[in-house]
Amino acid sequence: MTSKLEGLLNRIVRTGTLTATTADGQSRNYGDGTGEPIAIRFTDQKAENELVDDPQLKLGEIYMDGRMVMDAGDIYDLLALVKSNTLAEDLSPGMIWRGVARLALTRLQRLLPFNHNQRNVAHHYDLSAKLFDLFLDPDWQYSCAYFETPETSLEEAQVAKKRHIAAKLLLDEGQRVLEIGSGWGGMAMYLAESSGVDVTGITLSTEQLRVSRDRAEKRGLSSRVRFELQDYRTMKAKPFDRIVSVGMFEHVGPSNYGRFFRKAAELLDEDGVMLLHSIGQPTPPLVNNPFFEKYIFPGGYIPSLAEVLPAVQKAGLFVRDIEIMPRHYARTLRLWRERFLARKEEVIRLYDERFVRMWEFYLAGSEMAFTHQGFFIFQMQLARNTFAVPDTRGYMAEREASLAVFDATRPPLEKVTY
Structure with a gap:
């Protein structure tokens, strides 16, 4: 398990129970052991790295592509666990700069006169x-x-x-x-x-x-x-x-x-x-x-x-x-x-x-x-x-x-x- 993925999950999952299994077969538990257990499994290391770099976009993409599998609970349970834990200080520098870039792009798009309705x-x-x-x-x-x-x-x-x-x-x-x-x-x-x-x-x-x-x-x-x-x-x-x-x-x-x-x-x-x-x-x-x-x-x-x-x-x-x-x-x-x-x-x-x-x-x-x-x-x-x-x-x-x-x-x- 990469230290970056471990660090991300440690920062985010403080309450609840999450088990993450990486592509090399290693498993680790996160949270305080409360609530229904949720388990995810990555099928390739690249998916793990992508999630760390840009979780806002990549969580959905790697799930959609079958590169992150739910072994316990469903995707709603995982999203609810993440959202109930996430605080502003959980954001990494990479997440912050991507957020700033998306904010700039969003504001630019709102100024453009194109009608894409x-x-x-x-x-x-x-x-x-x-x-x-x-x-x-x-x-x-x-x-x-x-x-x-x-x-x-x-x-x-x-x-x-x-x-x-x-x-x-x-x-x-x-x-x-x-x-x-x-x-x-x-x-x-x-x-x-x-x-x-x-x-x-x-x-x-x-x-x-x-x-x-x-x-x-x-x-x-x-x-x-x-x-x-x-x-x-x-x-x-x-x-x-x-x-x-x-x-x-x-x-x-x-x-x-x-x-x-x-x-x-x-x-x-x-x-x-x-x-x-x-x-x-x-x-x-x-x-x-x-x-x-x-x-x-x-x-x-x-x-x-x-x-x-x-x-x-x-x-x-x-x-x-x-x-x-x-x-x-x-x-x-x-x-x-x-x-x-x-x-x-x-x-x-x-x-x-x-x-x-x-x-x-x-x-x-x-x-x-x-x-x-x-x-x-x-x-x-x-x-x-x-x-x-x-x-x-x-x-x-x-x-x-x-x-x-x-x-x-x-x-x-x-x-x-x-």
């Missing part, structure tokens, strides 16, 4: 539709579910999420609704069917556009629900009564927050209401996670509310309600990962084992952010007119109760197979 979206969302069918609920909701009780299933929680958002939108029959980032069409179809509204959904993913249009047609909703390949920044339309955006804001980036909310204000009627659902984190991040930036969500950015609210104010929008949901996404991600790994052989047939490990690391790392780094979901209700929303929140529960009656009688969603 469609390319970045395609990197993740234009993967095979069959992949998402393996682990999402029947409506293909690829955002945080809303668990009303500990016993709530993923399917029930995703319906509850749509119901919760619909209630906050204060929908009335015949209203025009814009969905920014329409995914595979589930939210738009739900709003149209539950509330009798007309919905336009926009996306930058050609795969999601194809699937959502097909679903709306099969559901008999094409006259009331339409989807377009459209960047919100260049959209021209008569103002909408309502705007909803779920799980898209993470792709906007701080340099575009002003433009995003100014455009939203332009596209929202004077008496309109907007609901923004996004991941947030406690403080503004200096840099993105390098593994996620390179392999999962290039150009993605998780904001803090301190970064978002000034842009809302400058756009002339009023914040009428903010709800913070700290743990719902951790459970959503855990269930997605369990369902994904249960269909592992099918994913391998679509892609390969390396892809499986890459996505397992992505889902586990995302869950860990909510359990150990203070990440949360926020739902922000906005309006151009401060009187567009009631002063008390009772209407939300009343509308959710009414929508629950609809949900109980809604015809089941057709199985999506592509």
